[in-house]
Amino acid sequence: MDYLETTFVISAHRLDQLPTDELPEIAFAGRSNVGKSSLLNTLLNRKQLAKVSSRPGKTTGLNFFLVQQSLYFVDLPGYGYAKVGKEQRFSWGKLISAYLETRKQLAGVVVIMDLRHGVKQLDSELLHWLRRQSIPFLAVYTKADKLSGNERTRQAALLDAGHGISSADRVVFSSVNRLGRELLLEKIQKLGEGSRAS
Numbered sequence: 001m002d003y004l005e006t007t008f009v010i011s012a013h014r015l016d017q018l019p020t021d022e023l024p025e026i027a028f029a030g031r032s033n034v035g036k037s038s039l040l041n042t043l044l045n046r047k048q049l050a051k052v053s054s055r056p057g058k059t060t061g062l063n064f065f066l067v068q069q070s071l072y073f074v075d076l077p078g079y080g081y082a083k084v085g086k087e088q089r090f091s092w093g094k095l096i097s098a099y100l101e102t103r104k105q106l107a108g109v110v111v112i113m114d115l116r117h118g119v120k121q122l123d124s125e126l127l128h129w130l131r132r133q134s135i136p137f138l139a140v141y142t143k144a145d146k147l148s149g150n151e152r153t154r155q156a157a158l159l160d161a162g163h164g165i166s167s168a169d170r171v172v173f174s175s176v177n178r179l180g181r182e183l184l185l186e187k188i189q190k191l192g193e194g195s196r197a198s
């Protein structure tokens with residue numbers, strides 16, 4: 001799957017701005033600066049469709065991309081970035097959790113983590129919460145280009161064990177060399193087919 005027809009639809013800052021057509025949605029979540037927007041661009045084969053920045057806190061709304069006229073990819077603001085004001089952090093958090101909690105069309109969440117880092121508290125909390133809510137998810141360990149083959153295997157095993165994730169439910173990925181892109185697209189398609197709305 002190389003070219004995916006995609007259009008940017010809306011950057012929503014309130015739930016009443018979300019699309020009303022009831023297509024399934026796949027949300028992309030993770031710590032600030034982990035590479036969510038880069039991953040979306042890599043999946044969609046577009047350079048700067050989702051805005052990328054080396055400074056954390058780039059994505060601020062729920063950004064909806066319509067893919068192949070059939071589902072939405074939703075780029076979420078990152079969590080865990082200390083330098084945005086408390087108030088802004090709180091309102092993002094509220095928006096994201098309200099969205100994840102109430103959205104019927106949400107088919108699943110792709111949870112993106114940095115392959116170089118160990119288990120992070122906020123990622124653990126999100127994964128626990130998704131399990132409790134019975135929201136299907138996929139884990140992605142990104143920035144794999146920064147590690148050698150051996151280190152990749154070791155780090156992936158550490159994250160699997162730390163988060164209780166089976167190797168079939170995660171993808172080792174890189175937006176720089178596109179490692180894992182095909183596998184992730186396949187898994188996302190499966191996630192979309194199990195939509196809560198259908």
Ligand SMILES: Nc1nc2c(ncn2[C@@H]2O[C@H](COP(=O)(O)OP(=O)(O)OP(=O)(O)O)[C@@H](O)[C@H]2O)c(=O)[nH]1
Pocket residue numbers: 030031032033034035036037038039051052053054055056057058059060076077078079142143144145146173174175176
């Ligand atoms: N080496 C490497 N760098 C990456 C990769 N993915 C993202 N980056 C870099 O990481 C930084 C953050 O990328 P973004 O895609 O903006 O991250 P984000 O998670 O969307 O960030 P927020 O929207 O601020 O939460 C940028 O400098 C990217 O170029 C990757 O796979 N490998």
Ligand SMILES: [Mg+2]
Pocket residue numbers: 036037038051052058059075076077078
């Ligand atoms: Mg972003």
